[in-house]
Amino acid sequence: MNRLFPVFLKLETLDVLLVGGGNVGLEKLTALLQNSPDTAVTVVAPLIRDEVRQLAGQHPRVRLVERAFEFRDLDHTDLVILATDNPALHATIKTETRQRRILTNVADTPHLCDLYLGSIVQKGDLKIAISTNGKSPTLAKRLREFFSEIIPDNIQEILDNLVVIRERIKGDFQAKVKQLNDLTEGLVKEAPSKDS
Structure with a gap:
């Protein structure tokens, strides 16, 4: 049970700290900034990929620190988000973040x-986060694709009308x-099936 x-x-x-400037660090930074583009993120890593630099260059609140974690x-x-290929470093940092009561995500180490950073579906103001309790990021990705396809593109218009x-x-x-509930019941009953 989740x-x-x-x-x-x-x-x-x-204030977010991202430890890691490689492929996984890029993935985590991309997810953070796609969802919250004005987030203050400090990226600390001895080596930082060019793609991380490019992404950081588009977001003024992202700061790159090219050195080992301290x-x-x-x-x-x-x-704190830990995204290196060093499990021992992750365990050491996690011990410290627990003592300091700082919430921490450790890539691929549930x-x-x-x-956990869930798989996200977003259309306008509607945002759905999908969790498999850390068991299958692949299934979460597939569900994200499914929901992205079936949620109507005009969902923002529907949301705006519902506010009024x-x-x-x-x-x-x-x-x-x-x-x-009576007004929105039709959204479910009239939703087109995937086969139509």
Whole structure:
């Protein structure tokens, strides 16, 4: 049973440390900035790929520090993402982040993670995070592709209309919920099947 508690973070209000400037570091930095482009991210690594540099160049709040990790890098950090090919370094850093009570994600090492970075589907303001409890990123990716395909492209228009409708509905909370449920029921019943 997946006992993870799903949450959406306002990363723009946090200081993120990403340890690793290689392929996995690039993947993690890309995911962070696609979802929260104004996030303050410090990337620390002895070697930083050109693609990481290019991406950082497009985001003024990304800072590159080209050297080995030092414990002082954890000072004033809210979230740590470890993305190197050095499991011993990850374990050492994780011990320190636990003592400092800093939430940490460790690439491909579920037992060291406080949180997982889910597979994300986004269309306008609608965002869906998919978790397999760290067991199968491949399945999460396939589900992301599926949902991206079946969610209508005009979902933002639907969301904008629902905001207006919600503001106009009178009555108590329960009455509003019932009316909104009645209005949106058609979205599910009328959704085109994949075969049509």
